[in-house]
Amino acid sequence: MSLRSRIRSWWQALAHRSQIDREVQQELEFHLNAHADHLIENGVEPSEAMRQAKIAFGRADVQKEKYRAAIGLRPLYEIGSDIRYGFRSLYRHPMISFAAVISLALGIGATTAIFNLIDSALLHPFPYVDAERIVNPSLIDLKQPLVPTWFALEPAQYESFLKAKSVDSVLGFMLGAQPETGGAFPEDVGTAYVTPNMNDFLGVNALLGRGLRPSDGSGNVIVLGYKYWQRRFGGDPSVIGHTLQLSHTDLTIIGVMPARFAFTETVGNVDAYVPWSASRAPALFPLIKLRRGVTPATAGEEFQAYVKHFKQQTPLHFPDDFHVNVEPIAAPYMHRTGQAVKLLFASVVFLLLIGCANCSVLLLARGEARQHELSIRAAIGASRLRLMRQLLIESLAIAFIGAALGTALSFWLANLPLKLMPGIFPQEAAIGMNWRILAFSIALALITGILFGLAPALRFSRPDVSQMIQSRSRTLSSSGGHSLNMLIGAQVALTLLLLGVAGAAVTGFMRLTSMKLGYDPHNVGFVSVPLKWDPNKNQPAYTSYIEQLRNAVAAVPGVQSASILSSFIPPSQPFGGMGKPYIIELLGQQTRPEQYPSLVHLISPEFFATVKTPLTRGRLWTADENRRGDFVAIVNESFVQRYLGGREPIGQQIRTDGLRNDGRSKTITSPNSGEWRQIVGVVADARNDGLERPVFPAVYVPYSTFMWYTTRIFFRAETDPRTLERPLRAALHNVNASQRIFGNEIGTLDEALTGQTVWVQQHMFSVLFTFFGVLALSLSLFGIASTVLFAVGRRRNELGIRMALGAQRSHIIWTVASTMFATIACGIVAGFAIHLAAQHLLAHWMPAGNHSPWVFAPAAGLLLLGAAAACLLPAMRAAYANPLETLRAE
Amino acid sequence: MGRKVDLLQGTLEVLILKSVSLGKLHGYGILLRIQQIAGGKLEIPQGSFYIALYRMEHKGLIASEWGSSENNRRAKFYQLTAAGRKQLRLETEKWAQMTDVVGTVLSATPETL
Structure with a gap:
C-alpha cells in the first residue's frame, strides 16, 4: 500500500475539492443509470426502474461525505465547518x-x-556572530571571591594564548581615553585599542566605509562608533577619509560602526576603535571565541595552566591565589x-x-x-x-x-x-x-x-x-456553580497576590526614595579628571596640581563648595583598587586578620561640606595636613560603634597595609601612607556600600596619600550642576590647556543615586507591578461582574416571583451576591496563604521590596471594595427591576 | 435463487480485487460481476460497496480512469495496480488457509481427536 497514492488522493480531495465532488456525483449517476438500464432490460417499467435503482443504492445525498470518510479526511472537513460555526457563534455574542x-x-x-x-x-x-561561544575569562581572587577581575596580557603572553586548544580565535582590546586636540577644549574620546581582527571576530560589518582588517596592522586609522559619529560629526557621511587628531596624532577615519554596535560597553564607554600597538597600550584583555563543542568549564581548566604560567612571568599582574573563571559574555547580566x-x-x-x-x-x-x-x-x-x-x-x-x-x-x-x-x-x-x-x-x-x-x-x-x-x-438552576466559583476564587487569589507584590514593590521603592542617605545629593556634580602619568613628578607636585584644579572649580561662580573624592561615587560600592574593604589595625589592640574591615575613602577636607555630611566629633584635617597626606584620618560613626567599643575615638591610632605603595599599578603615595595615623575627627554615617546594605565602617584619609591616573572633583552648585559645564571646563582649561574631563560631561549625585541597580530595578518593579496589578484587578472584577450579571439573568424569573411575593430589596441583593461574597472571601484567604508560603521566594527575587504582611491590607481592601462594587451593581439592578415586567418577559 | 449470504467482514475487498483482476471494469460492472460469479447468492449493500472502492483506490490497490461505457456513457473504470495484484495473492492465500483451518475444525469428530 503506497503512501504516494494516499497523499495523491488527499491532495486531490483538498486542492481540487469541487472536481472530486463532481466525479463522485458523476460516478453515482452512472451507477444509477446503468442499474436502471439493467432493470429495464429485465422488463421493469422505465418510470419504475430509476426509483428501484435509487432504493437499491440507499442514501445518495451523502455520497461525497462517504468518499471523504473513506479516504480518512472527514474529521478535517468537520473541523473546518466547526471553525466556521465557531466564529459565527463568537460573533453572536x-x-x-x-x-x-x-x-x-x-x-x-x-x-x-x-x-x-x-x-x-x-x-x-549581542549582535555578534557566535556570541554564545565568546567568553571573557576573568580571575577569581580566592581572597575576594565575590569580585571577578579581568586580566590583561603582555603581547608575548597574548601570542602564546592564541595556541590554546580550546581557543578558536581571540580578540585583544584595551580601553583608553585620549584627548582630541586642536579644538577649543581638549575633548575626551573613549578609545578602544583592538587587534585588527575585531570586525571579523565579532562578525559585524561597518555601516559606512569599512571595518578594521588584519592588513591595517597598527596603522594610523580609526573606526568611529555610531553615537560618537552622531555627536561629534552630526552623522555626516562624508567623514570617511578625513583625519581625526587624537593626542596630536592624525588618524584616518576609515569607517563608522552600525547604531546597535557598542563594543564593549560592558567595560566602559567607547567612542572609537584604533588598531592596537604596543606603544599605544602596553597590554591587552583577551576576548575569546571557544572552539565549537568546548564547554566553558574545560576551557577554564586549560586557561588556568596558561595563566599560572603567565604569573611566573609577571607576578605583579595576578593575585596570589586565584582560579580562572570562564563564562559567556552574557552571563554577568544574567x-x-x-x-x-x-x-x-x-x-x-x-x-x-x-x-x-x-x-x-x-x-x-x-x-x-x-x-x-x-x-x-x-x-x-x-x-x-x-x-x-x-x-x-x-x-x-x-x-x-x-x-x-x-x-x-x-x-x-x-x-x-x-x-x-x-x-x-x-x-x-x-x-x-x-x-x-x-x-x-x-x-x-x-x-x-x-x-x-x-x-x-x-x-x-x-x-x-x-x-x-x-x-x-423555570427551575432554580445553579448549574455550573462549582467550577465557576472555583475559577472566581482562583482569580481573586491570584489578583490579591499580584496586588500584594505591587504593594511590596511600590512601598519598597518609596522606602528607597525616602531613605536616609547621610549626604545630600541634590545639586552636587562631579567631573572625573584623568591625570597624565609623568615619572618626573612626585607626590607634592601631583598634590598641588590637583589642589589647583580644585581651587579653579571652587572659584567658578555658582559653585558653593568643591572638593576631591577619588575613591568612589556615593552611594555605590567603591570600585577599582579601593573597592574592597581593607583590614585596619588599631594601635594597642591585638589584630587578627579580617578583624576591622573598613572602606577607605580618599578625600579633601572640604568634601563633608560639599555633600553636607556633619562632623560629629573632633576636627577636620588642615590644608597642610591634607598636602602631606600622612598621620591623619577621620572615621564614620559605624566605625566607632563597631570597632572602638565605647572608647574615645579621637586620638586612636590606626593603619592599613592597603595604602602602602606595592608597586603593582602606577600609584603615587605619600612617604608614610601605610603607617600609623591618628583619628582626628568622626563624621556621621553616609551610604557607602550601595542602598541595599547598611553603611560600612569607613576611614577617610587625605587623597594625597594615595593617587593614581584619575581623580574626581565634586562640587555643590546653587542650581543644576550641569548648567556650569562651560565655565567649569574653561576654569580647568585655564589651569592646564590640555586637561580634559572623562566623557566630556558633568555627572551628578542625583543620577548616581537613581542609576543604582537596586533603584532602577525597584523603580521598574513598582511601575510594572502597578500596571500588572491594575490589569489583574480589572480582569477579575470584570469576571465577577459578568458572572453575577449572568446569574441574575438566569434567575430573573425566580427573583421576580420572590419580589412579587414581597421579598425585600436587601434580601434580593443578598440572595444574588452572597455566594459571590463567600467565593471572594475564600479567594482572599487563599491568596494570603499563598503569599505567606511564597514570601521567602519573593524576598529573594525582590530584595528591596517591602515584605511586611501589612502591605496586604490595602491590597485586600482595594480588592474587596472593587469586588463588592462588581457584585452589587448587577445585584442592585436586579433588585430594582420591576417584578411585573420581569415575569411578563418570560 | 437460493438463500442470500451476508458478506463476511473484510471479504468485500478481496472480491473486488478478484473481479477487477479479470479486466478493467466500472463500478456497476464490478458489482454485477461479483453477483454473477457468486450466482446471485451474495447480498452486497451498494452504498458500502462504493466506500470500499474509494478506500481501495485511496490505498493504491486499484487505479481508476474515466472512459465510456458500452452505452456510451462516461464511466469510471477501475483496474488492478501492482500493489493490488500482490494484495490479491496474499488475501487468496490467507483465505485458503482460513477455510482449511475452519474446515478441519468443523469436520472434527470424536475419533479424530
Missing part, C-alpha cells in the same frame, strides 16, 4: 467574545513580552537581572492564568445561554465528543485571536523593561521578533485555549436534553 479576547491578549501579550525580553536581552543580547526577570515572568504567568480564568468564566456564562442550542444539537445526534470539539475549537479561536493581538502588544511591552532599566541590560540588546518567540506565543495560544476551554467544554458537552427541551425551564 460580541461583547463576551471581545472581553475574552482582550483578557487573553493581555495575558499572552505580557507573557510573550517577558519571554521576548529573556530571549532578546538576556540570552541573545547573574545581575536573573532574579528580577524570574519575578517578572512568574507574575506575567499569574496574569495569564487570571486571563484564562476570566475566559473560562465568560465561556461558562455564555454556555448557560447556549444550553438550548447545544441540547438541540445533542438531541439530533451530535456525540459528546463532537460537542466538546466544537466548544474547544471556539475557545482555541479566542485563544489564537488573543495570541495574535498579544504578540503585537508584546513587542511594545517588551521594550518597557529596557526603557525602565537603563544600564541594567546590555546596551546592544534589541527586542526583536524571531521564530522562538512566535513558537512560544503559538504554544501559549494552544495551551491556554485548551486550559480555559476545558471546563466549559466538559460541562456543556453533556446537556440535560430532556430538561432543556422543555423550553425555558
